[in-house]
Amino acid sequence: MSEFWNPYAALAGRQRRLLGVAAVAALLLLWSLLAASGLVSATKLPAPWDVLAALAYLSWHEGQSMLLTATLWSVGRLLVAGALVIAIGIPVGIAMGAAPRVNAVLSPLVDPFRSAPVVALLPILVMWLGIGETMKIVFLFIGAVVYLIPMVRDAIQAVPQSYWIGARDLGATPWECVQRAVIPMAMPRIADAVIVGFSVMWTYITVAEYVNARQGLGQLIQNARRFSAWDQVFAGIMVIIALALATYQFMVWLKRRLYPWETEQ
């Protein structure tokens, strides 16, 4: 048995999983007890079994799956916005990290948005872009890219200068140093930035889909709320959490596959 207070003692995988499962089970138990006791009305806190039933209903009802359709729409928007975040955010972040002049110009334009209320931009985006898909994609894009760009820049600047000097000494041009030495060394942290970007987009997806949503998980939740179907609201939220977690786990796994050397250091 390792010491309780010791940040460096790694728990055995089994013990760690056991404790995690126990915590989730405890929360579910508390929730069940609260719901069963009648202390909290079912209109305020639907019981876990009601949420489960709602989940089943949404998954399959009268030959169609509302949940699957909604999920596909949300995932589709997320992927389009994510592709834009990667295609635009990473090159901009790299340019800022690797060229001080680019950073000097762009950082006053980008950095303040990290603490800006992105949600408050939504009405402005609606005014500019209307209520269609473009607005939703752009909203998700902005929400994620303002985090990603500074993270990519920091990833570039965190690469030890020795790699740059080493490449330079071997005859690399400054751009070749960036391209062949700095960027490859920054890739694990850039991957972290992408992972954060996708997490951020999952948190914003419901907001993006609140406005004039015809499809999507946000719309599904919004619709259920309108009819006070709180069990469905809870079910929708849980599906989003599950998808966000799955995305995260998949991307972390992918990152380890792509950059196994990072953890060898």
Added chain:
Amino acid sequence: MSVAQPQAAIAAPAAQPLSVVLEDIVQEYPLPGGGCTRVIDRVSLRFDQPGINMLLGPSGCGKSTLLHMLGGVRPLGVVSPSGGRVLIDGVECQGPHDDAVMVFQRYANRPDLTVFDNVAFPFRLRLWRERVAEAEWRQRVEDILKAVGLSDKRGLRPAQLSGGQNQRVALARALVLRPRILLMDEPFGALDAQTRDEMQRLLIELHRSWPCLVVFVTHDVTEALVLGDRVIVLGTQPARVADDFQISEPRPRSPAWQRARDTLALEERILDQLHQASPGKGQIRVTV
């Protein structure tokens, strides 16, 4: 099937005349409170023979700065050198020079690349890609890996290697370019004594098959005596040439030679010079 001999692994450098000159080098750094401090004071050196030249001085005396000037790697934000000129083959050297390759103390091996790709790294750069055909550089990488004894480690990454093996990779990456000038900045300083011995022997072997001009910075008097054809002793704060002599004893130099009276006298002389030039400043090491 033929087995390549280590000697055949790297061909001898073309017998071109070589001249590396440091002319009245002065280096000053600005002080935080204003004014500036002079770390190198009018150092003039001339190298025109292939051989191992040791720049010996206490830590922090500016010998690495001198070496970096030869390699054309200049510190950021400071004019370097503040005065004087570096001439390679009579041409003033202002940036990284194609003929000069550095090996750093902190081996700049890329953790994401295998041993093979680390050694082949220069050939990913346009400069070398245009000069050396792929078939040739692949053969060169194979040969140099064999010469440094890493053929069986070609697929491993640096984290899977020991410190000495990592320094072999760095040395191989420098020599695969067949440089006329090899600049070594305390390359074995971070290694344990036994590994350092091995690496010194490897360097002697490699230099025999590729007799280029080596300028080797160290603060280890023993290392200077074991490796050097020529030993240049630098004083400190600011660095000046305190002594400059040749050692004609052929390498590898036996432990008996290292303990011989003449050698010990030489060592005594170096230590005296260092103490006169830099009383009580900096660190030097004697490992006999």
